[in-house]
Amino acid sequence: MRPSLQQLETFYWIARLGGFHAAARHLHLTQPTISARIQELEDILGLKLFERGGHRAVITPVGRDVLVQAEKMLRLSDDMEQISKRRNPMRGLLRLGANESTAMSGLIELLGRLKAQYPDLRIELTIDVGANLSRKLNARELDIAILSDPVSAPHVVDVAIGHVDLAWVASTQTVLNEQALHPAGMAALPVVAMPSPTTICNVVMEWFRAAGHEPENLSICNSMVMMIKLVVAGHAIAVLPRAVVDAEIKSGIIRTLKVKPPLNPLMYYVSYLRQEPGLADGTLVTMAREVLQQSGLLLPLTLPLSP
Known part of the structure; x- marks a missing residue:
């Protein structure tokens, strides 16, 4: 008996996401189904693929050797499936996804350049968090997306285009102890963040947890525009891309906080479907990089990370 594509796809996503629960959610299957597929695959191969324990499955x-071959087989299967579906999205409909930071920065300029260079192009625009954009790309519901922290299937190409400078920000009317701008001193402060599993939420939680603390007064908001309003009003502090609140900083209603440890810049990507001939030449990737750097959102890839 040979492994099925379903078994290999299940194996791939468990290895990629680090757990049976995560793979079950991603594939919209029950965990018993996921477990059964892996047991069948291990029986067919006569190999133990995962060490199971806790909340993670360690490959x-x-x-890892099987994973390399599974990726090749999944990619080949995908290539064969797409032969009859190939089209050039730059001559018809381009399904473009972007996260909110991009939408608030250079997206309008990018759309203008696209229409100028490709006058016959129609654009279907999706603004969402990176996790959802990745899921839609993997499901081929998008052609291309601008996002951070992509979690991509083998048929999606991820191209790093720059870093985004993140900062803790507060209203200038909010009085803070400047000597206590560290995880222990800020744990009790009101903090607003986007919902998990968004990148900004992960950044906030990892910043506190790396120092052994949890934010004690954390509020969740799924709109970056509303988060900024909450910060301006003094209701909370937040981690936001510095460029997104540049106008508020310059007007003096928001200030950045000099926290310790500092936040590392966030890597940004353009991710697109591998089989799309209109995207493979990199023109749109280059255009997105140039526009977002000019908008001030992106910093060059050569920028060193903070220690």
């Missing part, structure tokens, strides 16, 4: 050394 074994031989499992």
